[in-house]
Each structure stands twice: as C-alpha cells, then as structure tokens.
Amino acid sequence: MIYISKPLIGQEEIDAVINVIKSGALASGSVVTEFENEFSNYLKASYAVATSSGTTALEIALKASGIGKGDKVLTTPFSFIASTNAILYAGANPVFADIDEKTYNISADSIEKALISESDIKALLIVHLYGQSCDMDKILEITKKYNLVLIEDCAQAHGAEWKGKKAGTFGDAAAFSFYPTKNMTTSEGGMVVTNKSEIASTAKLLINHGMETRYYHQRIGYNYRMTNISAAIGLCQLKKLDLFNTTRRKNAAFFDTNITNPKLVLPYTSLDGKHVYHQYTLKVKDGLRNKLADYLHKHEVGYGIYYPLSIPQQHCYRNFDFNKNYPVTDRIKEEVLSIPVHPALTVDEKETIVKVLNGFQE
Numbered sequence: 581m582i583y584i585s586k587p588l589i590g591q592e593e594i595d596a597v598i599n600v601i602k603s604g605a606l607a608s609g610s611v612v613t614e615f616e617n618e619f620s621n622y623l624k625a626s627y628a629v630a631t632s633s634g635t636t637a638l639e640i641a642l643k644a645s646g647i648g649k650g651d652k653v654l655t656t657p658f659s660f661i662a663s664t665n666a667i668l669y670a671g672a673n674p675v676f677a678d679i680d681e682k683t684y685n686i687s688a689d690s691i692e693k694a695l696i697s698e699s700d701i702k703a704l705l706i707v708h709l710y711g712q713s714c715d716m717d718k719i720l721e722i723t724k725k726y727n728l729v730l731i732e733d734c735a736q737a738h739g740a741e742w743k744g745k746k747a748g749t750f751g752d753a754a755a756f757s758f759y760p761t762k763n764m765t766t767s768e769g770g771m772v773v774t775n776k777s778e779i780a781s782t783a784k785l786l787i788n789h790g791m792e793t794r795y796y797h798q799r800i801g802y803n804y805r806m807t808n809i810s811a812a813i814g815l816c817q818l819k820k821l822d823l824f825n826t827t828r829r830k831n832a833a834f835f836d837t838n839i840t841n842p843k844l845v846l847p848y849t850s851l852d853g854k855h856v857y858h859q860y861t862l863k864v865k866d867g868l869r870n871k872l873a874d875y876l877h878k879h880e881v882g883y884g885i886y887y888p889l890s891i892p893q894q895h896c897y898r899n900f901d902f903n904k905n906y907p908v909t910d911r912i913k914e915e916v917l918s919i920p921v922h923p924a925l926t927v928d929e930k931e932t933i934v935k936v937l938n939g940f941q942e
C-alpha cells in the first residue's frame with residue numbers, strides 16, 4: 581500500500597523527545613518558547629504563540645483579533661470543518677463565499693459579491709488550501725477597501741509563499757496546524773502567528789487561562805498550551821521543513837510531467853505563488869472520480885477526497901440557516917481526488933502511482 585500521508589520522524593526527533601522526558605519539564609516551558617521564536621523567525625513574522633492544535637490556534641487567532649459574539653465572518657465553504665467551527669467557537673457567525681474554479685481557494689470575486697450583498701461583515705477567514713496561497717493581491721485590496729479583519733488558515737501551507745512572502749504573514753493573525761499529516765508535525769499542535777503585539781499578548785493570555793501572574797486570572801481563558809514534548813518534535817521538523825517542501829515540489833513536478841491520462845486534470849499552480857503541495861489534487865473528468873477511487877484502492881494506491889461535502893452541507897449544521905449552495909464548490913467536491921505527494925515517497929512508488937493513473941480507463 582502506498583499511503584496518502586506519512587510523517588517523516590528521524591532519530592533527531594526521538595532524541596529530542598527523550599531529552600525533554602529526562603528533563604522532567606514535560607508541559608509548556610522553555611522548549612515551547614524556543615519553538616515559537618524559531619517559527620516566527622522562519623516566517624519573518626513578529627510573534628508566534630504555540631497551541632494544542634490547529635483548531636485551537638484558529639479560535640484564538642479570531643478571538644485575539646477581536647472577533648466575538650454576533651460578528652459575521654466570511655469564509656470558504658471548501659475546507660476542513662475546523663475553519664468554520666473556530667468561527668462558531670468564537671461566538672461569531674460564519675457566512676460563505678464560493679471558491680475559484682482553478683485553485684479551489686476562496687475567490688476574490690465571490691468575496692466582493694458577498695460583501696456587497698451583506699454590509700456588516702467584520703472579518704475574512706481565508707484558507708490556503710492544499711498548500712497553495714490565495715491570491716493575496718486581490719484579497720489585501722478587498723480587506724483594505726472594506727476594512728476587514730483578515731485571518732489566514734495556514735494549516736496546509738507551512739512555507740507556502742505569495743510573491744516571495746510567506747503565507748501567514750499577510751493578515752492580522754494566522755493559524756498553523758502540526759497534525760501528523762501536515763507538511764511538518766509536532767504530533768498534535770498549532771501556532772498563532774501575528775505581527776501585532778496586542779494580538780500576540782491576548783493570544784498568550786487566552787491559551788493559558790487568562791493568567792499572566794500565577795493564579796491571577798485577567799480573562800476567562802483556556803488550557804490550549806503546547807507541551808515541551810511536542811515543541812521538541814516541532815523544532816526538529818522546522819529544520820527539515822524546506823527540504824520536505826522541496827521534495828514535495830519535486831514529486832509534484834514528476835507527476836506534472838508524467839501523468840498523461842486525458843481523464844485527469846493536473847493541479848493549477850499560480851506563478852505568483854510557491855505551492856508546497858500539502859496535497860497533489862487531480863480533477864477527474866466525466867463523473868469518473870468515484871470510479872478512480874475504487875480503482876486506486878484495488879491497486880493499493882492511497883488517495884484522499886478533500887472534501888466530499890461542502891462545509892454548509894455538513895449534517896452538524898443542518899439547523900443553521902446557512903446558504904447551502906455554492907455552484908463551483910458543489911461541482912468541484914464531486915471531481916477532486918488527491919494522490920500521495922509526501923516526501924517519504926520512493927522513486928518506485930512515484931513510478932507506480934503514475935503507471936496506475938495512466939492505466940485508468942472509463
């Protein structure tokens with residue numbers, strides 16, 4: 581079986597975890613601080629606050645940016661559900677704008693349409709899906725024009741760039757996930773990134789029970805802290821992130837050149853961005869996506885369907901008065917299929933993937 585994802589954990593990570601365990605300082609401490617510093621340096625951002633997951637990072641990014649009860653937050657209907665749940669956890673109301681036909685990221689045109697039809701939208705939460713940056717020129721123009729708070733969900737976009745600037749440094753705040761399938765991992769974990777000192781200090785307070793001085797609680801906060809054990813893994817993984825991403829991009833280039841099946845549309849990549857291929861996502865023509873999925877399963881090639889339903893169509897939101905129909909999303913969700921592109925793929929595995937895909941017929 582060729583797996584759709586595989587974390588690359590080396591002896592460095594194992595040694596680093598053992599060192600933390602031997603130190604006895606298992607919970608949040610100096611290793612977390614070092615990871616926060618290294619991560620913000622990597623992105624060329626001013627501040628980073630480590631959290632327990634990408635989901636908690638998103639919730640805190642929103643809350644620390646001043647989003648709360650009753651605020652309307654515009655977001656994409658085509659993402660992992662956490663990007664919408666975080667808006668709800670903040671007490672705010674999600675509204676959706678359809679995606680771009682080629683990149684599958686939220687479309688600037690549909691954002692503008694939504695802003696014209698709903699006047700009181702306070703924030704925009706974008707997702708750099710599959711490792712490709714949204715069109716930040718257009719998005720920054722819109723956020724300026726409409727005076728919106730901008731939150732970036734970078735759970736799938738560690739190291740991705742738009743015109744040489746790293747995803748996660750454009751908005752008021754950004755959130756990263758370090759779940760094991762991501763471009764780098766800490767086991768579970770997340771990071772809030774911001775260039776604004778007030779947002780960073782509020783985020784720090786919120787993830788630690790609103791407490792600056794021990795047992796004096798200024799706000800009702802949470803325990804969303806990262807552990808030193810996770811941060812030790814993160815420090816090792818961060819050193820390897822550029823190499824992981826280069827390997828992902830080389831794997832993607834190999835697929836671009838060698839997948840020739842006319843039933844498959846290769847991923848579109850904007851020349852203005854640097855795609856880090858969290859996923860390599862094919863579009864399958866002629867209603868054959870599910871047939872291709874069965875065929876890949878039979879040939880022991882792992883695949884993923886990200887995502888089979890739009891977010892507003894999820895059962896858990898059946899009683900919410902969300903608009904449920906987004907024409908581009910509703911079509912794309914039936915057509916996309918992601919194949920393994922992770923840096924642990926061997927040459928043989930990549931050749932097998934190409935051979936199997938090129939052999940797929942109606």
Ligand SMILES: Cc1ncc(COP(=O)(O)O)c(C=O)c1O
Binds near residue numbers: 633662
């Ligand atoms: C786009 C997106 N947002 C948020 C998350 C949530 O991250 P986590 O699983 O670390 O909570 C994920 C992770 O799957 C994601 O893909």
